[in-house]
Every structure is written in C-alpha cells, then in structure tokens.
Amino acid sequence: MLVVDPDPAERGRVRAALTQSGCAASIAERASVGEAVAALAAGGFDAVLVTEPLGSALASERRRAGDAVAILLVAATADAAVIAAALAAGITDVLDVSDRAPHRLALRVALAVRAARTDAQTARATAGRDQILSIVSHDLRGPLHAIGLACEALRDDVPEGSRRFLGSIERAADRAERLINDLLEANVIESGRLELARAAVDAAAIVRQAAVNHADLVKIGGSVITTSLPGVAIPVYVDRDRVMQVLGNLIQNALKHAKGTPIAIAVAADAGVARISVRDGGPGVSAEELSHLFDRHWAGHKRKGGLGLTIARGMVAAHGGELIAASTGAGLEMSFTLPLVSSPR
Numbered sequence: 001m002l003v004v005d006p007d008p009a010e011r012g013r014v015r016a017a018l019t020q021s022g023c024a025a026s027i028a029e030r031a032s033v034g035e036a037v038a039a040l041a042a043g044g045f046d047a048v049l050v051t052e053p054l055g056s057a058l059a060s061e062r063r064r065a066g067d068a069v070a071i072l073l074v075a076a077t078a079d080a081a082v083i084a085a086a087l088a089a090g091i092t093d094v095l096d097v098s099d100r101a102p103h104r105l106a107l108r109v110a111l112a113v114r115a116a117r118t119d120a121q122t123a124r125a126t127a128g129r130d131q132i133l134s135i136v137s138h139d140l141r142g143p144l145h146a147i148g149l150a151c152e153a154l155r156d157d158v159p160e161g162s163r164r165f166l167g168s169i170e171r172a173a174d175r176a177e178r179l180i181n182d183l184l185e186a187n188v189i190e191s192g193r194l195e196l197a198r199a200a201v202d203a204a205a206i207v208r209q210a211a212v213n214h215a216d217l218v219k220i221g222g223s224v225i226t227t228s229l230p231g232v233a234i235p236v237y238v239d240r241d242r243v244m245q246v247l248g249n250l251i252q253n254a255l256k257h258a259k260g261t262p263i264a265i266a267v268a269a270d271a272g273v274a275r276i277s278v279r280d281g282g283p284g285v286s287a288e289e290l291s292h293l294f295d296r297h298w299a300g301h302k303r304k305g306g307l308g309l310t311i312a313r314g315m316v317a318a319h320g321g322e323l324i325a326a327s328t329g330a331g332l333e334m335s336f337t338l339p340l341v342s343s344p345r
Helices: 008-020 033-041 054-064 080-089 102-154 160-190 203-213 215-220 240-257 306-318
Strands: 002-004 028-030 047-051 070-075 093-096 199-202 225-228 235-238 263-270 273-280 323-327 332-339
Touching: 002 008, 002 033, 008 028, 008 102, 028 033, 033 047, 033 054, 047 054, 047 102, 054 070, 054 080, 070 080, 070 102, 080 093, 093 102, 102 160, 160 306, 199 203, 203 215, 203 225, 203 235, 203 240, 203 263, 203 273, 215 240, 235 240, 235 332, 240 263, 240 273, 240 306, 240 332, 306 323, 306 332
Parallel strands: 002 028, 002 047, 047 070, 070 093, 225 263
Antiparallel strands: 199 235, 263 273, 273 332, 323 332
C-alpha cells in the first residue's frame, strides 16, 4: 500500500486507520506525485491512497503508463463534477475524507484492489485474444489465396462437366475469407476501436445504391427488391461505406432466411433522425426469438443473426443510432436510425 500526501500528519492518520483495521498490508509513504510515480514504477504496490489535489495527476500519469494499480482518492468534497473528473482521470474509487472508519477503509481498499486485478486480467485476455485472432487470420489467408490461384489455373484443364466442382471450391474459399473479415470486424467493434469517416450524404441515395448492388443476388435468390424513397433528400451525417455494409448485411440476412419472398427497403425522416427499414415476407419470428436475434452465440432458432447482424448493430451504434427488429408473424422488419446532418452525434 502506498499513501501519498504532502502533509506527514495526514499520512499518519491514514496509516493509523489502516493499522487499526487489521489490514496486513505493508504501508509506504510519499509526499509528492513525482515520488509516488518513482515508487510505483519500481512495482510492488497493489493500491494507492492519495489525497487532493494530487490524485488526478497521479492517476493520469499511471494510466498513460499502462499501470492498472488500484488508486483511491481521499476527497474533501462531494462535488459531482470533481468526482467525475477524478474517475475520468483513472481513479478507481473516491472516499470521503470525513469517513475514515478503519474497517470501512480497509474494505474499500480490498474491493478496489480486486476490481483493478479483474480489469487487468480482462485487458490481458482481450490483448491475447486480439493477438491470436490476428495471427490465425493472417495464417489462414495464405492457404485460401493459394486455393483461389489453383482453381484459376485448373479452370481450362478441367472438363466442362466437372467445372462446377471448381466453382464450389471457390465459393467455399470466398466464404472462409468473408468469415475471417467478419471476425476481425466484430472484434474491432466489440473493443470500441471502430473508426468512422463521416460526411453529409443523402440516406435515400445510399438505399438506392444498396438496392442496385444487390439486384443480381436478390434475383438469383428468387426474390424481388423494392424501395420506398421520399421525394426530398434526407441528409445524414454518417460513414457511407459503413452504412452500405449495414444495409448489405440486412439484405443478405433476409435472402438467407426468407428466400423467395419480396424485400422492401424504405427510408424516412423520423423525430430528428433518419430511419431505414428492411422488411422481408418470410415467416417472421416469435417475441422470445427477437430478443436473441442479435446474439451470435445463441443457437435457439435457425434464424439466429450470427456475425452479420452483430456487426450491423455495432456499426449503427457507433453512429449513435439503434438497430431493432420487429415481427408480427408475417415477415421480419429490421430498422435502424442515423443522425441527420443538422444533429450530428
């Protein structure tokens, strides 16, 4: 335990309270942020008790250095803005200077240490997952590329009646490549690292282009795609390519689960946002199933969303919008909102 305060009497009071609580921690004292930084850099501390105004400066420095140590601020004020700023700087917990009952102080320290360790373990697990995913995706792309090149080289040497097998191999390789890209994309979204290149664009133009891009795929699936567009532009402040990807995922989901039924796309201004909807004519889903539709780990129904809907929802959320699903038993409608140019988020 490290106690940081310029006043030796104040440090002594904190030490006395911890000692009275029966806390078995070894306690060291420092008088300034610089001394505390040097001590923490050397390691060996599980928690820091620091008073104002040193707390936020110390927390900011240690968080930038990647130190996950529990830092508790002993505050002389209950001002919400001050506390919020301290937490934003990386403070783990805030204690009222007037409440220094030994057992309560020891309990708060123990809880802060446990939370800090949990956060550190989660961060390490996330970093490890990201590294494994990056390595695996890189290693898989090589063989998939080789499969594609081999199929291309064999195309002229394979009898006409057997070329369909080459097509199956190529489609499987393309599918594997898309799955790799989806896994990487979902990982970026879940970690909050999705970047958006926003600009003012017409929502109706995006819908129109998405319908054109998927016309052949829809035709092959035995469906027809229709659009309901307003007579005026609906300017939205979005990353156009990301919104096109969202629409593509929703259209492909409709084709997969409601094959042969019409797909209707509509866009309209709705209470300060643009709302885009994709509706199919399939059998629809129950209320229970709707609650799990965006959960890629749920296997309770054949119409589970998988990565495509998970990615779509994450991209919409990154824009400040919401993707929802509704079903009355006669088809499924998925709609999402986007910020208008007049109210960028």
